[in-house]
Amino acid sequence: MIHDQRKQSSLERYCVALLGVSSLIGIAATVWLGLWVTPPDVNMGQLVRLVYVHPPVAWVAYLAFGITALASVAYLWKKTRARFWDRLAGASAEIGVVFCALTLISGSIWGRPTWGVWWTWDARLTSTALLLVLFLGYLALRKVPGSFESRSKRSSVAALIAFLDVPIDHFSVLWWHTLHQPPTVLNAGLAPHIHGIMAWTLLLGFCAFTMGFAWLLIQRYRIETMREELDEQLLAASLAERRSEASSEFSSNEARTTEPSPRARVHARTARTGDLQESQVAAE
Amino acid sequence: MWRDALLVATKDLRIEMRSRVTVNQVAPLSVLMLILFAFALGPDRKPLVAASAGLYWVAVLFAAVLAVQRSFAIESAESARDGLRLWGLDPAGVFLGKAAAVGVQLLFLEVLMGAGVVLLYGAHITGILAAILTCVLATAGLAAVGVSYGAISSGLRVRETLLPLLMLPVVAPVLLAATQSWRSAVSGGTSNGEPWMALLAVFAAVYLAAGVLAFGPLLEES
Numbered sequence: 001m002i003h004d005q006r007k008q009s010s011l012e013r014y015c016v017a018l019l020g021v022s023s024l025i026g027i028a029a030t031v032w033l034g035l036w037v038t039p040p041d042v043n044m045g046q047l048v049r050l051v052y053v054h055p056p057v058a059w060v061a062y063l064a065f066g067i068t069a070l071a072s073v074a075y076l077w078k079k080t081r082a083r084f085w086d087r088l089a090g091a092s093a094e095i096g097v098v099f100c101a102l103t104l105i106s107g108s109i110w111g112r113p114t115w116g117v118w119w120t121w122d123a124r125l126t127s128t129a130l131l132l133v134l135f136l137g138y139l140a141l142r143k144v145p146g147s148f149e150s151r152s153k154r155s156s157v158a159a160l161i162a163f164l165d166v167p168i169d170h171f172s173v174l175w176w177h178t179l180h181q182p183p184t185v186l187n188a189g190l191a192p193h194i195h196g197i198m199a200w201t202l203l204l205g206f207c208a209f210t211m212g213f214a215w216l217l218i219q220r221y222r223i224e225t226m227r228e229e230l231d232e233q234l235l236a237a238s239l240a241e242r243r244s245e246a247s248s249e250f251s252s253n254e255a256r257t258t259e260p261s262p263r264a265r266v267h268a269r270t271a272r273t274g275d276l277q278e279s280q281v282a283a284e
Numbered sequence: 285m286w287r288d289a290l291l292v293a294t295k296d297l298r299i300e301m302r303s304r305v306t307v308n309q310v311a312p313l314s315v316l317m318l319i320l321f322a323f324a325l326g327p328d329r330k331p332l333v334a335a336s337a338g339l340y341w342v343a344v345l346f347a348a349v350l351a352v353q354r355s356f357a358i359e360s361a362e363s364a365r366d367g368l369r370l371w372g373l374d375p376a377g378v379f380l381g382k383a384a385a386v387g388v389q390l391l392f393l394e395v396l397m398g399a400g401v402v403l404l405y406g407a408h409i410t411g412i413l414a415a416i417l418t419c420v421l422a423t424a425g426l427a428a429v430g431v432s433y434g435a436i437s438s439g440l441r442v443r444e445t446l447l448p449l450l451m452l453p454v455v456a457p458v459l460l461a462a463t464q465s466w467r468s469a470v471s472g473g474t475s476n477g478e479p480w481m482a483l484l485a486v487f488a489a490v491y492l493a494a495g496v497l498a499f500g501p502l503l504e505e506s
Contacts, residue, residue: 172457
């Protein structure tokens with residue numbers, strides 16, 4: 001952690017903190033405007049207040065999955081292959097899954113009083129639910145232990161396959177729905193014409209949630225970087241320990257006193273832990 | 285690429301001919317699934333015929349998961365995967381070959397289950413050509429997605445549980461489209477199956493192309 005903070009300049013940290021604070025203020029302002037200032041809707045009454053939360057959350061989920069797909073393509077393409085893209089794809093997918101679940105939950109809460117049911121097989125609902133399951137599988141794949149290279153290649157291909165499915169899913173579910181069900185309230189009622197303070201509150205909601213997403217993404221990315229460093233340091237430390245055990249068994253007392261301490265070895269080895277990790281994986 | 289694909293496909297099918305895992309294990313299981321669905325819905329013919337297209341394709345989906353698992357189980361034993369790599373075969377050829385072998389086995393299972401639907405549920409396949417075309421297109425898509433994800437999850441300790449979670453949501457459009465397309469071909473359905481067949485064709489083309497492009501990195505690593 002200390003190592004990571006040293007790499008980050010103070011200006012960067014200041015900008016990230018500013019982003020976090022302004023997204024918090026933005027979300028607080030959205031809540032205040034949405035719950036107290038804006039008027040109730042003619043058709044939907046008080047229920048319209050969910051419009052300031054539900055669409056921005058859904059937008060963040062789609063944005064996050066889009067970033068995952070682009071980052072995966074960038075990782076798979078040999079010219080731009082870098083660890084950055086893999087970490088970004090993983091971090092973005094994780095936030096996307098959370099926001100996708102929030103989209104479904106807030107939509108369900110909205111649907112219950114509006115349509116009288118928690119769930120309806122509407123095209124948008126169904127394809128969003130499929131999207132959530134698709135990326136849950138992607139996250140499960142990322143959690144599988146293995147060397148960095150094989151894990152990142154697997155997961156980028158999986159993200160790509162999953163993302164290719166999004167338009168096909170969308171159209172098939174749309175046709176399925178339109179062929180077998182009369183249109184629900186969603187199509188008619190979800191696009192109310194909004195003006196003035198309501199439109200501005202909605203816009204603020206979009207900006208605030210997007211900034212919140214960016215802040216979360218930066219934090220998640222940093223955690224991933226630190227986790228990788230921690231793994232490498234732990235590996236180096238345990239390797240050094242084994243080595244010192246071996247040397248204590250096979251060498252004389254004089255030789256052992258000249259050995260550097262395990263702690264000193266850790267620092268010496270951190271620089272080339274990449275090689276060590278690979279040899280460890282190969283040994284497995 | 286095509287020669288390599290043919291080699292890999294004949295190798296996989298020859299292994300199947302000798303081990304008979306699909307014939308002796310997956311085929312009875314598929315018929316069993318049809319019987320279990322009938323238990324769940326009751327012995328009345330009407331709901332069974334009405335649901336036959338959907339039940340048939342759900343059974344095909346699960347059979348596809350098993351076929352893909354089998355297709356990569358034969359590569360995991362005795363470092364056969366390293367052998368595939370060392371032969372210097374084109375990764376795209378390996379992908380197409382494995383997909384073709386899985387597809388051939390799936391088509392066999394589909395014929396068997398189709399007979400099961402007709403005999404057990406009493407459904408009549410009126411549009412035989414449309415039904416066959418749907419099967420071929422859907423199988424191409426299922427095999428392409430299955431082999432891609434099979435390669436991703438092969439060699440992992442959690443592959444048995446991970447493969448269905450990865451594969452089934454992606455092939456959900458195949459289930460939708462194939463069911464709708466079959467509904468038009470079974471028991472004199474009135475709906476139009478053509479747009480659904482087009483969707484199946486697009487699905488198969490997209491995932492065959494994606495597999496050809498992405499199989500290289502997958503085969504190198506892991």
